[in-house]
Amino acid sequence: MTETTSKFDQEFSIDPRVRSYIRDMITSLEKIANAPKGTLEQLFEYDDWSFFILFYTFLERILVDHLCRSIPYANIEKNFERMKMGNKNYGRLSFAKNLKLITNIECKFLEKMGYIRNNYTHDIKSILKPLDDFYDETLVNVIRNLYTQHQKQMNYSEDSTFKEEMLELYSAKVNIFFAATIVLGSLDKNSRKIIEFCSRPQSE
8 A cells, every 4th residue: 555645745855954954843843832743744735825824823823922931920922912913113023023032034034924924814816826926036035045044053054055946946835834934943042042041040
């Protein structure tokens, strides 16, 4: 009996290092979110609309959790849940940037995710649109800069061509998912730094 290859394995079949990295990230993120094992991989079985809306919901939950963790001694979860993502003078992204949980380029990526989400949820004509339709030059450049920012973390040398290979060979869905997990991993790392700093004994 032939074993069926999952959509996730099909999407990430080109570079074993990428698949290995993304699996490690998925395991970590599912633990952080207290989500059942396999939740994120399962998203690849859905159409683009369902995949993105479900993944964006997961992304929002992770961001709210880390904002709450980074501001100790305050029961403010409901405040962040009601707050919009917006990155003007208020919103979750503004808080995350000011707390140094995310960099400018990570913030730009999350803004683009919000733009896609708003199109998918507020424009009935967008429901059947593939993610490729939102994968414009601006988003590609943001993802390229994200890959540059995290290249060492992903164990690629500075002269590696992996960025261009990722953007050329992999689908919009894979690059968006990969970039998002990098941002969420960075968010978790920076949140831990803040918690560690806040837990240090104050000097007299």
